[in-house]
Amino acid sequence: MNILIAEDDMPSRKFLSKFLSQYGDVDMVVDGLEALDAYLISIKENNSYDLICLDIMMPKVDGVRVLKAIRDYEAKRGVPQDKRVKVIMTTALEGTDFVKNSFELGCEAYAAKPIDTQKLLEVLEKLGLLEFPSQ
Numbered sequence: 001m002n003i004l005i006a007e008d009d010m011p012s013r014k015f016l017s018k019f020l021s022q023y024g025d026v027d028m029v030v031d032g033l034e035a036l037d038a039y040l041i042s043i044k045e046n047n048s049y050d051l052i053c054l055d056i057m058m059p060k061v062d063g064v065r066v067l068k069a070i071r072d073y074e075a076k077r078g079v080p081q082d083k084r085v086k087v088i089m090t091t092a093l094e095g096t097d098f099v100k101n102s103f104e105l106g107c108e109a110y111a112a113k114p115i116d117t118q119k120l121l122e123v124l125e126k127l128g129l130l131e132f133p134s135q
Helices: 010-020 032-044 063-076 097-105 117-126
Strands: 002-006 025-029 051-055 086-091 109-112
Touching: 002 010, 002 032, 010 025, 010 051, 025 032, 032 051, 032 063, 051 063, 063 086, 063 097, 086 097, 097 109, 109 117
Parallel strands: 002 025, 002 051, 051 086, 086 109
Antiparallel strands: none
């Protein structure tokens, strides 16, 4: 599994990277512009991401705008819904309009910080990204 973590908070970024690296290859970026660049480069190199963990509150471009840009790009390319990259929004802002907007734009899930790894595993299984039951 190819994974992109877009997170400006270094402890959160390192935690997610360490946890998710046991399930695939992890790339990390620190802002929304880098996230969009990494996404587009992965498509160009024919090595697209299976999962993007996208922080809602990031510098330069917030996660909601990044999600919209990704979904618009996929729609323009005619990517079927079941082939789109899976996006999990991460946020410390529970119950906000940002989370609602993210679901309207097509994220698959959101994870409140601090991240509960057991819940994250359950979400990954539900999205079909893990091939074995979590422990």
